[in-house]
Amino acid sequence: MEAGFISHGFVRTSLVNSFGRSGKLAEARRIFDEHCDEKDIFLWNTMLGVYADHGEAEEDGVFLFWRLHLEGLKADRITLTTMASACDSPELLRGSTRIHDHCVELGYMTDVVTSNSIITMDASCGNWEEAVAIFRKSQHRDVVTWSAVIAGYFKQGRHSPGIRFFQEMVLEGLKPSKVTLVAMLGASGLLLEEAKKIHAGVVAIGSENDSTIGNAMAFTPDATGRTQAKPTFVSVFAAYSHAGILQEACQIYGSLGGDFDTVASLELYGCMVDLLGRAGWLAKAEALMVGMPFPPTLVMLKSLLGACGTYGNLERGQRLAQEITCSVFMVKKS
Numbered sequence: 001m002e003a004g005f006i007s008h009g010f011v012r013t014s015l016v017n018s019f020g021r022s023g024k025l026a027e028a029r030r031i032f033d034e035h036c037d038e039k040d041i042f043l044w045n046t047m048l049g050v051y052a053d054h055g056e057a058e059e060d061g062v063f064l065f066w067r068l069h070l071e072g073l074k075a076d077r078i079t080l081t082t083m084a085s086a087c088d089s090p091e092l093l094r095g096s097t098r099i100h101d102h103c104v105e106l107g108y109m110t111d112v113v114t115s116n117s118i119i120t121m122d123a124s125c126g127n128w129e130e131a132v133a134i135f136r137k138s139q140h141r142d143v144v145t146w147s148a149v150i151a152g153y154f155k156q157g158r159h160s161p162g163i164r165f166f167q168e169m170v171l172e173g174l175k176p177s178k179v180t181l182v183a184m185l186g187a188s189g190l191l192l193e194e195a196k197k198i199h200a201g202v203v204a205i206g207s208e209n210d211s212t213i214g215n216a217m218a219f220t221p222d223a224t225g226r227t228q229a230k231p232t233f234v235s236v237f238a239a240y241s242h243a244g245i246l247q248e249a250c251q252i253y254g255s256l257g258g259d260f261d262t263v264a265s266l267e268l269y270g271c272m273v274d275l276l277g278r279a280g281w282l283a284k285a286e287a288l289m290v291g292m293p294f295p296p297t298l299v300m301l302k303s304l305l306g307a308c309g310t311y312g313n314l315e316r317g318q319r320l321a322q323e324i325t326c327s328v329f330m331v332k333k334s
Contacts, residue, residue, distance in 0.1 A: 123152020277307030
């Protein structure tokens, strides 16, 4: 940096991205603030992406998005899809409406990737009329487009309209992704009749023999309308983890003592630590592991250590490596 290399746009962007992946948001923002006046949309997009990846879009990300427009920069498709993916709750409805309007004004709705992102955002923020309107107007609906609407309905607990869209999708000859099917079958509060309709759709598209989907189907209500026991619950939760369905898994985890009358086990904690690590939420994963009523297992520690390596978090990785060494020593000593 002393040699002046940071003056190159690619180097600046790479540094912001690198600091962001390592969880050093303050350093990433410092590099950004020193060079954001150079009207480099790639730099702005990278900083917005850092905030989105770390769950900071609600405040810092949205503020930076407004500032981008005040600075006279034109948001591109990457800007808008990044912000759309970050706006995923009703609390961000106001911001999502502004992003939606920008996409329309700039003519980006004809792009299927952008329109899919906006549909997902609108559905997640509770702006159902807009989400369905975009869906119906879209001339290039793909599996992602359908899944965005279906997942949005199920996320808000509106199973009936979500199932209707699912049935319509199957009738059009499209096959939902495994992620969508697992999310539907594992939805909290799913009723017996709703589960039967989803099962029928799964059979119609020939996915009933898939092991992950089979586990999820075993978790849906039985003939009495009651869900299965904990071993099946664990297998479904593990399926969420391996499929990377973070938000739905968090909702299931939060309902352990209520909807499913299940006590959180060491195995369930392990699944959640693994899931958070896969998503890059290393601090949350470690906090969960430290706060659980069991000592962490070697598998948990190694899982989180691997995630630290993936996301370049050296400091946390070194600390976990020391814990693993101590754990192994204590096991051998005993």
